[in-house]
Amino acid sequence: MKTNNKEIKERAHKINWREFSAMEEKDKIVFLNNSQTGNPFHVLFSQQFDRKILDLLCKVADKARLIHKNRDKGRKFLKSLLFGTFALNFFSQPSSRTFLSFETAQEILGMGIRDIRDPNTSSEAKGESMEDSIRTFSSYVDLIVMRHPEAKAVERGVWVLNRSDRRIPIISGGSGPDQHPTQALLDIYTIYKSFDRKVDNKTIIMIGDLLRGRTVRSLSYFMKNYKNMKLIFVSPRHLRMKKDIKDFLKRHKISYQEENNFKKVIPLADVIYMTRIQDEWDKGKNKQKSHESVGQGFKFKAEYLNLMKKKSILMHPLPKRDEIDVELDYCGDPRIIYWRQERNGMWARVALIAMIFQKEQDILRYKIK
Ligand code: ASP
Numbered sequence: 256m257k258t259n260n261k262e263i264k265e266r267a268h269k270i271n272w273r274e275f276s277a278m279e280e281k282d283k284i285v286f287l288n289n290s291q292t293g294n295p296f297h298v299l300f301s302q303q304f305d306r307k308i309l310d311l312l313c314k315v316a317d318k319a320r321l322i323h324k325n326r327d328k329g330r331k332f333l334k335s336l337l338f339g340t341f342a343l344n345f346f347s348q349p350s351s352r353t354f355l356s357f358e359t360a361q362e363i364l365g366m367g368i369r370d371i372r373d374p375n376t377s378s379e380a381k382g383e384s385m386e387d388s389i390r391t392f393s394s395y396v397d398l399i400v401m402r403h404p405e406a407k408a409v410e411r412g413v414w415v416l417n418r419s420d421r422r423i424p425i426i427s428g429g430s431g432p433d434q435h436p437t438q439a440l441l442d443i444y445t446i447y448k449s450f451d452r453k454v455d456n457k458t459i460i461m462i463g464d465l466l467r468g469r470t471v472r473s474l475s476y477f478m479k480n481y482k483n484m485k486l487i488f489v490s491p492r493h494l495r496m497k498k499d500i501k502d503f504l505k506r507h508k509i510s511y512q513e514e515n516n517f518k519k520v521i522p523l524a525d526v527i528y529m530t531r532i533q534d535e536w537d538k539g540k541n542k543q544k545s546h547e548s549v550g551q552g553f554k555f556k557a558e559y560l561n562l563m564k565k566k567s568i569l570m571h572p573l574p575k576r577d578e579i580d581v582e583l584d585y586c587g588d589p590r591i592i593y594w595r596q597e598r599n600g601m602w603a604r605v606a607l608i609a610m611i612f613q614k615e616q617d618i619l620r621y622k623i624k
Contacts, residue, residue: 262290267417275414276407283410286417294610297413298426301439301476308610309480312440313447315606315615316599322621323363332621333605334365336614341367341396346428347374348404352573352597353428353437357400360604364614369396386415389425398608399425406431424611432467432536438572439473440607441600446526448599449568449592455482458523462489463530463553463578465496470572471530475500479507486511487520491549494532517552521562529555529571529578546576555579560588568592 263286267275275283280300287297294311295303304312322329342361346354354372361368371377371392379388389412392399401409409430416422429435446454461471465488475496478484486504488496488511495513504511514520521527534545555569557580563569571579571593583591609615 263417264422267414272411272414276410287413289613292613294613294615295607296424296611297416298424298436298607298611299410299413299430300434301436301473303436304440304477304480306480309440309443309477311615312603312606312610313444313452315609315618316444316602317448317452318618318621319363319605319609320602321623322618325623329621329623330363333363333618336364336609336617337361337612338365339367340365340398340612341369342398342400342608343392343396344368344370344372344400344428345392346370346372346400346402348402348429350402350428352600353402353435356441356597356601357426357428357437357604360601360608361398363601363605364608366398366608385411389415390419390421393419393421393423397423398611399423400428401425401430402428403430406433409433426607426611429469432469434473434476435469435572436473437604437607438470438600439477441596441603442470442474442528442570442572443477444603444606445568445570445592445596445599450525450566455484457481457525458485458487459526459528460487460489460517460520460524461496461528461530462517462555463549464494464532465490465530466494467533467536468530468572471496471528472500474528476503478504478509484509487523488513489515489517489520489553491553494549515552518559518562521559522564525564525567527555527563527567527569529569529575531571531574531576531578553578555583557582557586560586560590563590570596573597 280302284303287299287303289296294308322333344354344357358368377388393416401412403409409427412425416425427436465471532546532549537545568590569592573593609618
């Protein structure tokens with residue numbers, strides 16, 4: 256793989272963890288992206304992706320999906336791309352979609368797969384530091400996908416491997432309340448696919464727990480790559496979008512507004528992005544209260560379908576609870592996109608892994624017979 260490993264290693268060696276972690280996200284990008292191609296190598300933040308990379312990723316995802324439809328030659332070709340390499344999925348926080356879609360994406364590309372889902376079964380349980388565990392994992396595999404309950408845990412893994420003699424890529428599958436960049440990739444891919452490959456000029460309502468939902472944070476950062484995007488935030492008062500995101504939007508002149516009346520804004524939206532109340536972050540008695548305290552005003556009722564534009568979509572990163580009327584799940588309306596959104600996650604991850612390993616041109620050039 257053509258990364259200027261040496262240069263990054265030399266620079267990384269001069270920076271201790273405290274200094275690295277205190278740097279602004281934009282200044283960390285040189286330690287994350289491949290300096291020759293501009294593509295991501297490690298994946299931690301949405302800010303690593305510019306328009307060129309996002310367009311490329313969507314194209315590669317589309318093409319890989321088509322190639323895969325050819326059961327014999329197409330699937331064999333995809334499998335040949337990373338045949339003989341190995342991935343470790345290290346997930347010490349609950350996950351269904353992210354875990355399964357990564358695993359399947361790796362298999363589509365021919366990777367061998369290892370996983371650790373319970374930290375009690377790894378040497379961290381014997382008191383090994385996370386740094387040592389990560390360095391150890393890197394001895395056996397070529398890619399680590401990591402989800403962790405603590406903020407900055409994946410970033411710390413990146414810092415360790417940038418200094419090590421075995422600098423393999425790490426992709427964040429979510430690290431505590433930090434961003435969830437691959438969810439944002441699949442969200443963008445879903446919008447791209449749903450609107451005839453055009454993401455610009457969209458109004459997106461984000462609704463629910465905008466304070467702690469990591470997916471809406473990551474998706475908001477992507478807005479700067481597209482023209483004329485408008486965000487409408489609808490959330491209970493105590494779960495509003497954080498100031499850092501609002502500052503980012505202001506800085507990049509991306510229009511946003513905060514609204515209380517969900518019903519009123521539904522007709523304006525091209526995309527409605529529902530989220531779950533993230534009550535796993537609440538302690539003790541608040542846990543129950545936090546979910547229950549959120550009133551009907553933040554839920555999508557079946558009759559709201561009539562308020563939506565004809566060409567619009569209802570998204571949800573899932574898992575969902577009661578924030579969308581269940582009768583919509585299988586109602587057959589093409590605007591109900593969240594199940595397809597899940598599957599898009601697999602293709603977005605195929606594309607991302609292919610790009611990390613610089614296989615995207617092989618996919619784009621492949622002739623489907
Ligand atoms: N699956 C998403 C996440 O891991 C959304 C959620 O859990 O509500 O952040």
